[in-house]
Amino acid sequence: MHCGRRGARPARREKRPSVLGLTLVSSTGTIPSVLATALRSRRIPLEAVRDAATAVYDAAVRTPLIRIDLDAEFGSRGPAELYLKLEVLQPIGSFKIRGAYNVIRQLTREDLKDGVWTVSAGNAAQGVAYAARKAGVRCSVMVMDTAPDTKIRAIERLGASIVRATYDECWHTVEAHGSDRMTGYFVPPFDDDRFIAGNGTVGLEILEDLPDVDAIVAPLGGGGLLAGIAAAVGGLKPGTRLYAAEPETAAPLAASLAAGRPEHFKGWTASFVDGAGGKSVLDSMWPLLAPLSGSIVVTLDEAAAAMKLVAERAHVIAEGAAACAVAAALTGRAGRGKIVAVVSGGNIDLPRFASLVGATT
Numbered sequence: 339m340h341c342g343r344r345g346a347r348p349a350r351r352e353k354r355p356s357v358l359g360l361t362l363v364s365s366t367g368t369i370p371s372v373l374a375t376a377l378r379s380r381r382i383p384l385e386a387v388r389d390a391a392t393a394v395y396d397a398a399v400r401t402p403l404i405r406i407d408l409d410a411e412f413g414s415r416g417p418a419e420l421y422l423k424l425e426v427l428q429p430i431g432s433f434k435i436r437g438a439y440n441v442i443r444q445l446t447r448e449d450l451k452d453g454v455w456t457v458s459a460g461n462a463a464q465g466v467a468y469a470a471r472k473a474g475v476r477c478s479v480m481v482m483d484t485a486p487d488t489k490i491r492a493i494e495r496l497g498a499s500i501v502r503a504t505y506d507e508c509w510h511t512v513e514a515h516g517s518d519r520m521t522g523y524f525v526p527p528f529d530d531d532r533f534i535a536g537n538g539t540v541g542l543e544i545l546e547d548l549p550d551v552d553a554i555v556a557p558l559g560g561g562g563l564l565a566g567i568a569a570a571v572g573g574l575k576p577g578t579r580l581y582a583a584e585p586e587t588a589a590p591l592a593a594s595l596a597a598g599r600p601e602h603f604k605g606w607t608a609s610f611v612d613g614a615g616g617k618s619v620l621d622s623m624w625p626l627l628a629p630l631s632g633s634i635v636v637t638l639d640e641a642a643a644a645m646k647l648v649a650e651r652a653h654v655i656a657e658g659a660a661a662c663a664v665a666a667a668l669t670g671r672a673g674r675g676k677i678v679a680v681v682s683g684g685n686i687d688l689p690r691f692a693s694l695v696g697a698t699t
Contacts, residue, residue: 393440398539403547406651418677420679421676423544423679426684431492433461434461437537437566440535450475453477455480455521457508459485460490460493464685477499480508486612486686486687534566538568551677554680556581556682558584558633562623568580585609585615590619610642610694611641614662644668659683
């Protein structure tokens with residue numbers, strides 16, 4: 339397959355096939371007011387997640403859930419039992435393959451005729467590129483300038499063409515569901531019911547392996563992972579607590595939950611946590627994220643310490659976003675009992691990882 343961009347064809351806006359069976363069309367990021375009620379009642383049905391589970395394993399793998407021993411230093415403040423859901427072991431090193439494949443498998447030939455594209459800090463781009471390659475269609479990605487080299491190289495290995503852009507341009511593209519610089523069918527990196535349902539298979543697996551789980555913590559970038567887990571777990575074990583993990587440098591959900599409405603995060607700063615912590619909570623995602631148990635904000639030092647802990651105890655590399663989930667669980671703010679931290683990805687430049695965990699050569 340050759341993934342590329344057809345510059346001769348005009349950009350085509352993606353139709354948003356999401357809310358309650360309605361089709362939302364947006365080129366500006368503003369949702370028509372007649373659909374406001376539908377947005378407020380947006381939900382991902384458990385049946386959609388179960389349907390995704392019948393297909394996503396053509397591309398994704400079922401990842402293990404492992405328990406790690408905690409030192410006495412965590413005492414009574416940490417979880418009684420900490421489990422790691424190792425999405426780092428996916429073929430692309432990230433959970434994003436689940437949602438991306440669930441979208442692309444449902445597209446028609448007409449949808450695919452000009453190829454597909456997405457916008458990403460790296461992991462969603464790899465998921466879409468991988469799924470596009472399996473489908474035999476062209477792929478291009480708008481990549482944030484904060485993406486590490488290891489993610490850029492992985493996207494290139496998958497055959498996708500890369501269009502570099504600033505973080506602000508990429509975030510505007512996420513909000514608008516379109517860009518005049520790109521061509522083909524737009525696969526949103528999180529704000530799509532099919533993408534979210536695919537991500538929800540993580541939740542199904544957790545419940546199969548640990549039916550008596552007390553709480554689940556996952557990093558929040560745009561919210562697609564947590565929304566999917568909530569759809570699965572909320573439908574099967576509604577008493578389970580669900581928490582977002584965000585870095586202190588970019589915590590829009592914490593700000594939004596405090597305000598009771600979607601908010602932009604003031605003072606957003608780029609960091610090694612490139613896969614979590616957007617600039618805002620999208621209006622369209624708010625109905626799916628507002629019911630969460632809360633958002634646990636961690637420091638960058640806590641995230642780096644969690645990266646080291648996961649490497650030492652589980653012998654895997656966790657990127658910054660994944661480490662935020664582990665760090666959040668270790669604070670004890672997710673409660674006691676059996677806590678699962680979703681190690682969402684492991685795509686980080688090795689020299690940067692070594693520096694963050696204090697490794698020496």
